[in-house]
Amino acid sequence: MKCIKTSVTLLLSAGAMCALWAQAAEFPRTADGKPDFSGFYDIATITPLQRPEFLGDRKFISAEEAEEARSRVAARKSEGDKTSDPERDAPPDGGDGSPGAAGNVGGYNSFWIDNGDDTNQVNGEFRTSIIVEPANGRRPKFTKATQAKRTKRRSNYRKNSGTAWWLERDEAGPYDNPEQRPLAERCLLGFGSTSGPPMLPVLYNNVKQIVQTPKHVMILNEMVHDARVIRMDDKHLPDTIRSYMGDSIGHWEGDTLVVDTSNFNDRPGLSGASSSLHVVERFQAATDGTLLYSFTVNDDTIWEGAWSGEYSWPKTDSVVFEYACHEGNYALGNIMRGARILEQDVLTGKGGDE
Amino acid sequence: MGLLAQYEAHQVRAAEYNNLPRARIRAHQHLSGPDRSLTSYHRIALTPDLDGLRLITLLTTACPRTNCAHRPRPDPAAGLPLRGVMANRSPIAHADLLQQYKRRYVARMHTQTSSVLAGFSRMHTRRRPLRQALTSLRIATLFINRLFINRLFDHLFDRLRDRRNTRLTGMGHPTESAAQPGPRTLLASALLFAFVVVGPGTAFAAGHLAGEHYTPPRAPGTTHPDFNGVWQAMNEANYDLEAHVGRPAMSLREGPHGPLPSAAVIALGAVGAVPPSLGVVKGDGTIPYKPQALAKRDANHADWLNRDPEVKCYLPGIPRANYIDHPFQILQGERSLFFAYQYAGAVRDVYLKDPGLAPVDSWMGQSVATWDGDTLVIDVTAQNGETWFDRAGNHHSGQLHVRERYTLTGPDHIRYQVTITDPETFTRPWDIEMILYRRVEANAQIMQFKCVEYVEELLYGKWRRHPLED
Numbered sequence: 114m115k116c117i118k119t120s121v122t123l124l125l126s127a128g129a130m131c132a133l134w135a136q137a138a139e140f141p142r143t144a145d146g147k148p149d150f151s152g153f154y155d156i157a158t159i160t161p162l163q164r165p166e167f168l169g170d171r172k173f174i175s176a177e178e179a180e181e182a183r184s185r186v187a188a189r190k191s192e193g194d195k196t197s198d199p200e201r202d203a204p205p206d207g208g209d210g211s212p213g214a215a216g217n218v219g220g221y222n223s224f225w226i227d228n229g230d231d232t233n234q235v236n237g238e239f240r241t242s243i244i245v246e247p248a249n250g251r252r253p254k255f256t257k258a259t260q261a262k263r264t265k266r267r268s269n270y271r272k273n274s275g276t277a278w279w280l281e282r283d284e285a286g287p288y289d290n291p292e293q294r295p296l297a298e299r300c301l302l303g304f305g306s307t308s309g310p311p312m313l314p315v316l317y318n319n320v321k322q323i324v325q326t327p328k329h330v331m332i333l334n335e336m337v338h339d340a341r342v343i344r345m346d347d348k349h350l351p352d353t354i355r356s357y358m359g360d361s362i363g364h365w366e367g368d369t370l371v372v373d374t375s376n377f378n379d380r381p382g383l384s385g386a387s388s389s390l391h392v393v394e395r396f397q398a399a400t401d402g403t404l405l406y407s408f409t410v411n412d413d414t415i416w417e418g419a420w421s422g423e424y425s426w427p428k429t430d431s432v433v434f435e436y437a438c439h440e441g442n443y444a445l446g447n448i449m450r451g452a453r454i455l456e457q458d459v460l461t462g463k464g465g466d467e
Numbered sequence: 468m469g470l471l472a473q474y475e476a477h478q479v480r481a482a483e484y485n486n487l488p489r490a491r492i493r494a495h496q497h498l499s500g501p502d503r504s505l506t507s508y509h510r511i512a513l514t515p516d517l518d519g520l521r522l523i524t525l526l527t528t529a530c531p532r533t534n535c536a537h538r539p540r541p542d543p544a545a546g547l548p549l550r551g552v553m554a555n556r557s558p559i560a561h562a563d564l565l566q567q568y569k570r571r572y573v574a575r576m577h578t579q580t581s582s583v584l585a586g587f588s589r590m591h592t593r594r595r596p597l598r599q600a601l602t603s604l605r606i607a608t609l610f611i612n613r614l615f616i617n618r619l620f621d622h623l624f625d626r627l628r629d630r631r632n633t634r635l636t637g638m639g640h641p642t643e644s645a646a647q648p649g650p651r652t653l654l655a656s657a658l659l660f661a662f663v664v665v666g667p668g669t670a671f672a673a674g675h676l677a678g679e680h681y682t683p684p685r686a687p688g689t690t691h692p693d694f695n696g697v698w699q700a701m702n703e704a705n706y707d708l709e710a711h712v713g714r715p716a717m718s719l720r721e722g723p724h725g726p727l728p729s730a731a732v733i734a735l736g737a738v739g740a741v742p743p744s745l746g747v748v749k750g751d752g753t754i755p756y757k758p759q760a761l762a763k764r765d766a767n768h769a770d771w772l773n774r775d776p777e778v779k780c781y782l783p784g785i786p787r788a789n790y791i792d793h794p795f796q797i798l799q800g801e802r803s804l805f806f807a808y809q810y811a812g813a814v815r816d817v818y819l820k821d822p823g824l825a826p827v828d829s830w831m832g833q834s835v836a837t838w839d840g841d842t843l844v845i846d847v848t849a850q851n852g853e854t855w856f857d858r859a860g861n862h863h864s865g866q867l868h869v870r871e872r873y874t875l876t877g878p879d880h881i882r883y884q885v886t887i888t889d890p891e892t893f894t895r896p897w898d899i900e901m902i903l904y905r906r907v908e909a910n911a912q913i914m915q916f917k918c919v920e921y922v923e924e925l926l927y928g929k930w931r932r933h934p935l936e937d
Contacts, residue, residue: 143800291923299920299923333805342912
């Protein structure tokens with residue numbers, strides 16, 4: 114019995130040492146003694162930003178539930194991977210009504226989608242949402258002014274009826290000018306706050322690269338090749354210098370890299386936020402060898418309170434390939450030309466079949 | 468330096484000159500060549516060479532005669548070594564100088580030993596068996612060399628004495644005696660070879676022999692020079708790589724008395740003109756196009772406004788990204804190397820290990836780094852052939868291979884040399900060379916320049932619901 118006890122203790126301590134060793138090996142230290150986060154991370158996960166409401170305050174699920182979710186997603190993807198029928202008809206006018214990023218006129222199948230297979234695991238917990246604060250895992254309510262703006266903006270999103278419906282009203286239409294289109298359509302930023310900050314997982318192109326030097330940390334966002342160059346131990350730029358991804362400065366708190374970002378323009382990478390946005394991000398080595406990314410968002414002109422999230426960034430052997438968006442952006446021009454053609458149809462009394 | 472000041476300096480130098488040891492005086496005469504009036508004063512240093520000793524003039528100063536003003540001389544204030552101009556192989560030297568050199572060499576070895584040991588102890592906390600083994604080997608070599616260094620210098624002293632005696636008694640010609648290496652010379656050569664090839668002073672000795680005098684600081688945690696910083700070219704290469712006189716505009720048309728700005732760019736006036744340049748293409752200054760490719764260049768030039776990818780804010784490709792008129796930042800970590808460009812937010816991750824053929828062509832290509840001593844060499848392949856070299860229509864195909872060489876020649880300067888190979892477009896490989904300057908301002912940084920939104924009116928303006936009026 115005693116022998117078994119000793120063996121167990123030995124095994125356990127060996128295991129603990131291995132764990133520590135592994136962690137040290139995962140993140141070597143730089144010459145100045147900081148953990149070196151340089152490398153590539155694939156941040157794709159099926160854990161959503163906001164927790165589904167029916168889960169309430171339930172922060173994580175069991176390993177069995179996570180496995181179930183994994184196989185559900187895998188089944189859906191393999192269904193989507195099926196070869197398209199070459200004899201199929203064109204989609205019906207205005208699309209087939211199915212939802213998704215592809216729109217409803219047929220688009221991406223699973224081949225193009227790379228949004229993760231697994232529930233994100235933080236400290237061994239299978240998380241139900243990236244947001245951890247407030248406790249319900251959902252963003253706080255929008256302020257009243259924001260709510261009103263959003264309702265108005267939503268009136269510009271309609272199912273494609275194949276007609277220039279915006280001519281029926283006196284206001285500007287959603288396709289009048291390129292500046293009205295979303296930043297991602299214009300190749301100015303990736304969608305869904307993939308560039309951030311905060312940097313969130315999206316439908317595809319979820320690989321991040323970190324390059325760490327004594328005076329800077331650079332985080333490359335795959336979509337639209339946006340490099341965030343974070344200046345260490347510096348002051349923020351003057352208030353008048355504003356940009357889509359804001360001005361990021363960093364410092365170390367022990368082994369944690371803390372990045373503070375402000376000076377956003379009026380359309381930050383975080384969808385819905387304003388130029389008042391302030392984001393604090395924290396990067397630290399997790400015990401399982403991943404990089405734990407956590408953030409706090411503050412924009413009191415948009416949300417009634419601050420909100421925070423965290424999720425782990427697993428390392429990957431993949432690299433970041435070029436995402437030359439603008440160079441091949443036929444979409445934006447065609448969206449606008451399409452709108453002009455629909456308008457002509459209305460004005461000349463022609464149908465939408467032209 | 469004014470004439471009077473020069474004269475005064477000469478007096479001081481002359482006083483020193485009279486006190487110089489005999490062998491050193493002879494060195495002066497030798498170095499001064501046919502001009503026996505000794506109008507210049509040389510501080511000389513010695514480095515061991517395979518053939519004995521190499522004399523290098525470090526500084527040439529105090530020239531009281533106006534007729535020596537045309538001579539190539541280094542700036543004494545800068546104190547830069549004048550290598551190449553006056554470097555001369557000569558057996559004449561003096562033991563004092565050799566002694567001095569020995570002291571410096573030993574000091575350098577001490578520094579290297581301690582830095583290598585420091586690196587080793589730091590590395591001990593990590594798990595890198597290969598690097599540890601290499602460092603152990605390096606330490607062993609260091610200690611072996613330290614055992615041999617006294618013997619080597621003793622030998623050199625002997626040889627010096629022999630040669631000086633020969634010369635002072637007028638026996639034989641110095642070059643003749645140098646041309647007949649005795650057994651001791653051979654021993655010295657062998658020892659020196661051991662030093663130069665396997666010794667810890669490799670970078671130092673090789674640097675001297677190859678002609679580099681600036682030893683850049685190492686990037687923290689690495690053995691490589693530190694290229695971290697914000698850099699920018701300061702030349703007209705992005706207007707036209709080749710030598711050219713000023714032009715009224717980038718987009719031209721024939722006028723009654725010569726070229727004039729085309730209608731689309733008249734309003735820019737002097738702001739739209741092309742500044743002149745002596746060019747950055749090495750050799751005869753022209754790009755060796757094949758006939759058809761030359762015709763395409765001329766057509767590109769004539770239709771510049773419609774064809775230059777820069778006008779549409781497309782990714783610039785390499786090497787244009789490095790001399791387009793925006794700064795860029797090199798981020799050099801211990802395990803990664805990355806270039807972030809301000810123009811169009813272009814980026815390039817430079818692989819430190821060759822992943823083999825790129826899986827797909829791209830605008831910025833695939834960059835793979837190697838080190839040639841302290842020179843960073845980057846091979847860029849898999850560029851898609853859509854990018855240009857400049858605003859003059861100089862172009863290439865998808866067969867382009869760009870080899871870049873980055874050498875720090877001082878704390879704030881990179882000598883940037885590029886070899887362009889593209890058999891589809893050019894008759895032979897050709898080179899460009901320029902200096903990249905560090906942006907030394909305390910707040911130097913790259914900023915957001917998403918020119919994509921600046922060209923939306925150009926590209927999509929005509930499809931607005933209400934196009935803007937002219």
